[in-house]
Amino acid sequence: xxxxxxxxxxxxxxxxxxxxxxxxxxxxxxxxxxxxxxxxxxxxxxxxxxxxxxxxxxxxxxxxxxxxxxxxxxxxxxxxxxxxxxxxxxxxxxxxxxxxxxxxxxxxxxxxxxxxxxxxxxxxxxxxxxxxxxxxxxxxxxxxxxxxxxxxxxxxxxxxxxxxxxxxxxxxxxxxxxxxxxxxxxxxxxxxxxxxxxxxxxxxxxxxxxxxxxxxxxxxxxxxxxxxxxxxxxxxxxxxxxxxxxxxxxxxxxxxxxxxxxxxxxxxxxxxxxxxxxxxxxxxxxxxxxxxxxxxxxxxxxxxxxxxxxxxxxxxxxxxxxxxxxxxxxxxxxxxxxxxxxxxxxxxxxxxxxxxxxxxxxxxxxxxxxxxxxxxxxxxxxxxxxxxxxxxxxxxxxxxxxxxxxxxxxxxxxxxxxxxxxxxxxxx
Numbered sequence: 001x002x003x004x005x006x007x008x009x010x011x012x013x014x015x016x017x018x019x020x021x022x023x024x025x026x027x028x029x030x031x032x033x034x035x036x037x038x039x040x041x042x043x044x045x046x047x048x049x050x051x052x053x054x055x056x057x058x059x060x061x062x063x064x065x066x067x068x069x070x071x072x073x074x075x076x077x078x079x080x081x082x083x084x085x086x087x088x089x090x091x092x093x094x095x096x097x098x099x100x101x102x103x104x105x106x107x108x109x110x111x112x113x114x115x116x117x118x119x120x121x122x123x124x125x126x127x128x129x130x131x132x133x134x135x136x137x138x139x140x141x142x143x144x145x146x147x148x149x150x151x152x153x154x155x156x157x158x159x160x161x162x163x164x165x166x167x168x169x170x171x172x173x174x175x176x177x178x179x180x181x182x183x184x185x186x187x188x189x190x191x192x193x194x195x196x197x198x199x200x201x202x203x204x205x206x207x208x209x210x211x212x213x214x215x216x217x218x219x220x221x222x223x224x225x226x227x228x229x230x231x232x233x234x235x236x237x238x239x240x241x242x243x244x245x246x247x248x249x250x251x252x253x254x255x256x257x258x259x260x261x262x263x264x265x266x267x268x269x270x271x272x273x274x275x276x277x278x279x280x281x282x283x284x285x286x287x288x289x290x291x292x293x294x295x296x297x298x299x300x301x302x303x304x305x306x307x308x309x310x311x312x313x314x315x316x317x318x319x320x321x322x323x324x325x326x327x328x329x330x331x332x333x334x335x336x337x338x339x340x341x342x343x344x345x346x347x348x349x350x351x352x353x354x355x356x357x358x359x360x361x362x363x364x365x366x367x368x369x370x371x372x373x374x375x376x377x378x379x380x381x382x383x384x385x386x387x388x389x390x391x392x393x394x395x396x397x398x399x400x401x402x403x404x405x406x407x408x409x410x411x412x413x414x415x416x417x418x419x420x421x422x423x424x425x426x427x428x
Contacts, residue, residue, distance in 0.1 A: 004040040004330065006033065006052060011042035014052055014341065014413075015078060020315060021411035027356070030054055030344040039328040042339070046080040050318070050337040051330075056348040056368060058328055059340045062319055063372035071375065072097070072106045073320035074337055077414045083205035090213070092255065098212055101259035102378065103317070110374065113252075113260065116245045120169070120238055123381050129169065133386060136164050137393040145397065145427050150404055154421035158277040162386050166268035166379075170261075171230070171237030179222070184266040186215045188415040216258075223261040224254075238264060264379075267415075271313035272383045274417025275369075276390060278311035279303060282358045283395075284403045284423050289360070294395040302360035304387045309346045309367035310358055313417050316341050317371070342368055400426040 013019040013029040020026055033040070038055040053059055062069045075084055075096050088096040097104045102114055119125055140161040144151060151157065159181060167177055230243035242260050245252055252260065283290040283303075293303055316339050325332045332338070345368050347355040352362070370377035377383070405422035 004037055006037055006040045006042050008043075010037075010052070011044050014042060014316075014339065015044050015047055015080075017411040017413050020343075020413055020416050021409045023409055026343070027347060030341065030347065031349075034344060034348060039330050046082065047078070048081055048084075048337060050078075050339050051332060053338055053340050054344040054348075055328075056345040056351040056366070059342065059345040059368060060372050061327065062338065062340060063368075063375065066106065066110075066374045068322050068325055069319040069338065070106050070322050071110075071317075071319065072104050073322075074318065076103050076318050078316065078318060078339060080205055083209055086205060086209045090209070098209075098216055099259045099262055100255050101263035103263060103375070104259070107374075109247075112247050113256065114378065116247075116260075117238055117241055117264070118378060120241070121379050121382050126381060126385055130385065130389070132168060133165055134389050134393065136168065137161065137386075137390045140164070140390065141394045141397055144394070149426065150422070150424045152420055153280050153423050154273070154277040154407075154418040158273040158280070158418075158421070161390055162269040162272035162276070162383075165382075165386055166264065169238055169382075170264055170268070171226070171235060171239035172265070176222070179218075180265055183215055183218055184270050187212070187219075187262075187266055188270055188410075188412060216262075219262050219265070220254075220258045223258055223265075226261070227257060267314075267377075268379050268382075270415060271377075271417075272379075272386055274313035274415075275304075275308045275311045275383065276387055277418040277421050279307035279387065279391070280401070280423065281403070281407055281418065281421055282307070282310065284401045286358075287400075287402075290395070290398075290401050293360075293391065294398060296392070296396045300388050300391045301384075302362065302365070303391065304384055305365045305367060306358060306360040306362060307387070308369045308383075309352075309365060311417055312343050312346045312367075312369045313415055314369065314371070314377075315343050315412075315414060315416050317375075342371075397428050398425050399428050400424075 010029045010033050013026050033052060033054045039051060039053060039058055041049050042052045043049050053062060079087065084096055087098055088094040091097055102110060105113060140157060144157050147156065163177055163181055167180060172180060226239050227243040230240040234240045234244065242257065283293060292298060293300060319338045319340060321332050321334055321336045321338065323334045349355055351366060370380040402424050403422065404424040407418050408420040410416050410419045
């Protein structure tokens with residue numbers, strides 16, 4: 001059977017960082033794919049062909065089937081042909097993973113490593129630190145109100161609140177948070193000239209890989225020192241757990257150790273920052289919703305879940321087929337590469353009524369922004385808790401909220417969200 005090939009404009013959009021920054025035109029291309037070619041191959045000059053998976057049901061099916069769809073065979077984030085070759089040349093065994101974290105692991109390693117910290121992120125344990133999170137939220141709100149009626153919410157508030165929470169849990173002191181924020185933005189935004197290490201447009205894979213090497217080296221140096229400290233001076237934090245953890249009777253190898261710290265230190269705040277900013281953007285656009293949710297007694301759960309769907313901070317992951325698979329009337333061959341496009345899945349018309357409407361009253365909201373199956377986001381419960389607490393502390397303190405300029409999204413195919421959200425507000 002001949003593989004269906006996507007139109008060039010669709011294939012080009014899903015690999016273009018600027019398309020994710022522009023947002024609306026990307027959704028037009030993805031909507032066309034869902035309606036006409038929901039499982040088809042994207043061909044681009046600089047990338048190996050890959051299956052673009054656009055429908056919610058197919059993304060779910062692949063996510064729940066790690067036996068047939070692997071994380072570790074090829075890059076788990078879209079990488080062009082030259083970039084993958086450079087990464088393979090620079091990594092142990094030529095595996096092509098510049099970082100080896102939970103995201104890049106398959107069974108049996110994945111569960112062995114996940115279980116080391118999983119209990120820290122379960123609702124029962126989070127209840128024990130809820131007061132600490134609430135105090136961080138209150139401090140954040142006070143800082144915002146001191147700004148005097150306007151701020152860039154994405155930069156000044158959303159970027160810092162979940163960062164402080166995860167660094168507190170991890171064991172990184174407040175004075176090192178600016179460094180962690182900068183490195184996270186450089187890691188997740190290498191294609192955005194406003195965020196990457198060079199502050200310039202990236203024109204080659206060589207540039208991108210070289211910058212990522214520097215960023216990863218900075219992370220490794222920092223967490224190497226933290227590991228030495230926690231082995232000598234253990235504390236009640238996740239850094240101590242990671243530094244002293246044993247897998248198969250031995251301490252975690254240095255590469256996996258660094259990867260573990262990095263996934264918690266980066267994904268543990270950047271994605272929550274994006275969803276939080278997305279919620280505030282929509283409340284600023286809709287005074288009725290704002291007035292409703294500023295009521296201290298209002299249930300914030302629907303607002304939070306819809307903001308996560310609406311924003312979809314992690315925009316894709318890649319998978320590799322371990323064997324031939326029949327799906328959606330197509331034959332995916334062993335070795336084929338697939339893009340699970342969460343942006344598309346979270347706007348699937350077959351799952352979400354009026355998917356392009358921000359609706360916190362959805363009777364069902366099976367958003368898939370946290371992934372699904374074995375690799376579902378470790379910090380999903382923490383993210384929801386952080387967002388709820390901040391909304392509870394912030395919204396009742398405001399009498400008005402509106403946009404003060406045009407929001408702007410990160411230009412990135414992998415992790416996205418707002419990099420600018422100018423707002424005006426009046427304090428209660």
